[in-house]
Amino acid sequence: MHEIECSLLRPPKIKATVSPEVDAEVTEDMVRTLAASQHAPTAHHYGRAMNSVESPRDKATIAVTAGRPERVPDAPLNTPIVPASAFVAGGPTEYAREGGLTIAAFEELLAALEGTPDSTPAIAVAFSSGMAAADAVLDTVPIGGRVIAPTTTYTGVAVRLRELRDRGAIDLNLVDITNTDAVIAATESGADLLWLESPTNPLLEQADLPTLLAQARDAGIRTVVDNTFATPILQQPLHLGADIVLHSATKGLSGHSDLLLGALVTTDDQLAETLRTRRILLGAAPSAFDAFLATRGMRTLAVRMAKAHASAAYLAEQLSAEPTVSRVRVFGSMLTMEFGGDADRAQRVCEATRIWVHATSLGGVESSLERRRRWPLEADHVPEDLVRASVGIEDPEDLWRDLARAIKES
Numbered sequence: 001m002h003e004i005e006c007s008l009l010r011p012p013k014i015k016a017t018v019s020p021e022v023d024a025e026v027t028e029d030m031v032r033t034l035a036a037s038q039h040a041p042t043a044h045h046y047g048r049a050m051n052s053v054e055s056p057r058d059k060a061t062i063a064v065t066a067g068r069p070e071r072v073p074d075a076p077l078n079t080p081i082v083p084a085s086a087f088v089a090g091g092p093t094e095y096a097r098e099g100g101l102t103i104a105a106f107e108e109l110l111a112a113l114e115g116t117p118d119s120t121p122a123i124a125v126a127f128s129s130g131m132a133a134a135d136a137v138l139d140t141v142p143i144g145g146r147v148i149a150p151t152t153t154y155t156g157v158a159v160r161l162r163e164l165r166d167r168g169a170i171d172l173n174l175v176d177i178t179n180t181d182a183v184i185a186a187t188e189s190g191a192d193l194l195w196l197e198s199p200t201n202p203l204l205e206q207a208d209l210p211t212l213l214a215q216a217r218d219a220g221i222r223t224v225v226d227n228t229f230a231t232p233i234l235q236q237p238l239h240l241g242a243d244i245v246l247h248s249a250t251k252g253l254s255g256h257s258d259l260l261l262g263a264l265v266t267t268d269d270q271l272a273e274t275l276r277t278r279r280i281l282l283g284a285a286p287s288a289f290d291a292f293l294a295t296r297g298m299r300t301l302a303v304r305m306a307k308a309h310a311s312a313a314y315l316a317e318q319l320s321a322e323p324t325v326s327r328v329r330v331f332g333s334m335l336t337m338e339f340g341g342d343a344d345r346a347q348r349v350c351e352a353t354r355i356w357v358h359a360t361s362l363g364g365v366e367s368s369l370e371r372r373r374r375w376p377l378e379a380d381h382v383p384e385d386l387v388r389a390s391v392g393i394e395d396p397e398d399l400w401r402d403l404a405r406a407i408k409e410s
């Protein structure tokens, strides 16, 4: 290799290098190209540089700083979308099911939010959806293995668990996760996986996570906590002793109702590798575009959640005083309201709002609501008249006026 002084670029000067084969015919154009290529964005330039940030502790700061490109001149402030299915051979990522730069930025950001600077670093693995992430966890259970899960877990997961049980793939033990003694009793017979979701979707039931996770650890049972509803802003299950944290990043994490994405987070290197392998073999890799949008959305996670939590608390208080509303539950940005057993009224309320959108899913900047039992697969334990509401970042007074009018007209 020969070095060529290159003064074609602005300072600082760099040295372009050329290989002997092209040395014979070095033209000015070639030098310009080579020099430019050394300034061109590379994997190195887009490398994730969270660790160079001085141990931020505040989640708002972590949300903004983690997973961003290395701070070198001309580097972009955001990891770009890299739409590639294959990468030049020789590096750790050769094919898009293994990941990619945009996906790695999302994973690094989520790992930083679920971990802390003081604890063992967390590792996140992104999936094409929350359900794909759930399946990757279930795929680690040996055939015929025992899974303990909440009776009231999210419908998609509940249906998948029953499906696996019915085909003999797992032995399923459904438990009331609000009954800590009952869950502990279930773990005493041993299990391969304790599935926890707290709070649950849509009933907002909560488990005593520290007690149950400690019990499972003592019993040698792997644990997963679906943290979709709480988000790392309200709860960090790895700190409470969980082996795996699951997210439907489709929801509050990304926050704009414009993508599908899932993720698993763990502090166990080997387990992370196993889960990453599941992603590769199940073909459940996310798109770079969705990972980009999620990372962008997560930059504002803390401020969005602060606003939504305050508004949800305010709305819960207002709803509690409504004569036709028989029960109100609230957790974070999620609310449920029941209408004294009147499912038709509940349905009419959902259809009568103007600011609140009548839609499934949740966690977006826009407030949304739906009667969950309108879905044929929703479980019987969810009351027919229960409306699940996700509070966004609109003005809480506007939200209340819209909802109060819809209730009155219904």
Ligand code: PLP
Binding pocket: 129, 130, 131, 132, 154, 156, 197, 201, 226, 228, 229, 247, 248, 249, 250, 260, 261, 262, 361
């Ligand atoms: N977990 C919870 C608590 C959910 O609410 C959902 C979806 O609603 C999922 C997992 C599945 O996530 P996704 O829709 O991204 O597949």
